[in-house]
Amino acid sequence: MVKVSVVKFITFFAAVNLLLGCKVSAQTNTLDKNFIKASMIKALEWQEAHPIFAIAPTDWTAGAYYTGVAKAHQATKDQMYMAALKNQAYWNNWQTYSRLHHADDVAISYSYLYIDINDGRRNFVDLEPTKKFLDAHLFDDDEWKKGTDKSEYGRTILWWWCDALFMAPPVLNLYAKHTKQPKYLDEMHKFYMQTYNQLYDKEEQLFARDMRFVWTGSDKDQKEPNGKKIFWSRGNGWVIAGLALILEDMPKDYEHRPFYENLYKEMAEKIISIQPKDGVWRTSLLCPETYNHGEVSGSAFHTYALAWGINNGLLDKKHIPAVKKAWNGLVKCQHKDGRVGWVQNIGAFPEPASYDSYQNFGTGAFLMAGSEILKMQ
Secondary structure, three states: OOOOHHHHHHHHHHHHHHHHHOOOOOOOOOOOOHHHHHHHHHHHHHHHHHOOOOOOOOOHHHHHHHHHHHHHHHHOHHHHHHHHHHHHHHHHHHHHHHOOHHHHHHHOHHOOOOOHHHOOOOOOOOOOOHHHHHHHEEEEEEHHOOOOOOOOOEEEOOOOOHHHHHHHHHHHHHHHHHHHOOOOHHHHHHHHHHHHHHHHOOOOOOEEEOOOHOOOOOOOOOOOOOOOOEEEHHHHHHHHHHHHHHHHHHOOOOOHHHHHHHHHHHHHHHHHHOOOOOOOOOOOOOOOOOOOOOHHHHHHHHHHHHHHHHHOOOOHHHHHHHHHHHHHHHHHOOOOOOOOOOOOOOEEEEEEEEOOOOHHHHHHHHHHHHHHOOOOO
């Protein structure tokens, strides 16, 4: 009789766990608001105790995380969220990250603006670094705006990758609102349209991550194993969550608002139509069998955006069951200690996640989803 080694058993168990992913339990009542609030606080506490970032505490990963913390505070008014927001901002000295042409590096300013609007303490927030970044980002020349970078990524516009539509536009939109300077909103729209025209697939109602994944009719076009186009879940999550953030603060009478509302509705329709039975989307939206397990960061951004649409009248209430199913799937991916697992690591296209994989932006997306679920009637 052959004995199975401990190592082989662990490897087998891990493979089974990876295959199953985060599954929904029909017995788990995760729509109780006290349960949701507790899950969110546990996620915050774990993440604050286990800091992680890609480049610096002011980078895009922290920017996305603290946007989630801001939305959690907005929904709950729990002082723990505001404390976390103020602590990081103070120790960051209200700075952005350093690449003034790169949309990622101003995402952190969403949290600074939120504090300034909602904390009420005069002369506490310093928005001068944010203004310096936005002015340089929009109005200074750089190699991408010049169109001299001829790489396969399509770096001939300012926001050449779809993730950028979460990073800079909501900040510009909120800054324009907060400072009463509509020129920042108009500039945001100009650059947003460049990205839309370059990366949005009107047939599929989804965004390519960058020009590497835009089909041109050539044999060199990248395809999924099932022959379909490659659409990354988190990439599209960045876009649709960013749309919800933009629409929340955009003036109702802004001349270009209908464009953003229509784009939101198109993407929401598609995202709902391809939702897996267990509620959580796979990293590859059109080829879910490639990595057949739920992935939290993309799914949580989708959940937040869909719940926001229902709460704000852009999406029919008949879709509430889809949002509830998604939230049930998300909480099954949270560890007992609060860690939000099954988050695909930093990347630019569909890749697998695991039970233990986490990132602060995944926690931020989880908090964003919870914040809108709490508002649902």
